[in-house]
Amino acid sequence: MVTIGIDIGGTNLVAGVVDEQYNILAKAKCRTQDYSTAESMVERLVNLCLEAVEQAGLTPEDVQAVGAGIPGAMNREEGIIIASLNTPFAHTPFVQLFQQRWQVPVYIENDANCAVLGEGVAGGAKNCGSVVAVTLGTGVGGGYLQNGMLEFYTRNGMEVGHTVVVVDGEPCPCGRRGCWEQYSSARALKRMAREAMVAHPESVMWKLCGNPAGVKGRTPFEAARQGDEAGRQVVDKYLNHLAVGISNLVNIFQPEVVCIGGGVANEKDEDFLFPLQKLVEKMSLHKRIGNRTRLVKAALGGDAGVIGAAVLYQEFV
Secondary structure (H helix, E strand, C coil), X not given: CEXXXXXXXXXXXXXXXXXXXXXXXXXXXXXXHHCCCHHHHHHHHHHHHHHHHHHCCCCHHHEEEXXXXXXXXXXXXXXXXXXXXXXCCEEECHHHHHHHHCCCCEEEEEHHHHHHHHHHHHXXXXXCCEEEEEEECCCEEEEEEECCEECCCCCCCECHHHCECCCCXXXXXXXXXXXXXXXXXXXXXXXXXXXXXXXXCCCHHHHHHCCHHHCCCCHHHHXXXXXXXXXXXXHHHHHHHHHHHHHHHHHHHCCCEEEEEEHHHHCCCCCCHHHHHHHHHHHCHHHHCCCCCEEEECCCHHHHHHHHHHCHHHHCC
């Protein structure tokens, strides 16, 4: 038997068929922004699942359960998504809508919790006692795993992206100002790069992307590698803000491992991971104590959320 994991992100919807050894047999995906209503998105998710099943050479009857990782707060017992940024879900009976189209056991969980579950069972945090996972995507998500189990009373995920790192800073869709994800998400990185391009018309970033609208997360990193000062300033500013948030988590949770995932984390170690490790080490108080938190890249990349969602059923049996 196999299970299906769904990862609902601010940019893409992904469904993957996962076997008992946590291998992804097939995936199907599409853009999140293409669906403006909860009903249309759920219908597309069902179709994505069935597409992935077909690609794996299986039938719907081979699927034991479906798990969905969703950004936001939810009532798991009733299968309702209460609120979700960057999606049309609000007080949405997700499981009911899904099962109207396909009668299969369905489980829902916060997407960051799914990512840390995936890394915990099959990735960079496998066999670790305490793990904090941080995902750098459209926003900044976080999850905490203790001895293989998701923690916290609310189970709505660690809203680390909505902790303030700059008082009265950039406005955030959550209603606050200066939230961490306004400085450390991929979206924030691109915003800072665009601002730097406008301020520095001589920057190599213009040559790399043509105009500010064409900026990608890798643009300032590539510019910095080419010796561009504006690109270097963006990267340094970004990494510093990222280190502030991560060191806060280290100081609070004292975890064995902090696992960093998301597209930005795919940058070369010498440009991203190594300088970030030095910054976090400098900012973390427990560097004086002895046992130190290890900062590692997520081993599963974008697949962590899919694998974590696929094993959700284990938390309910």
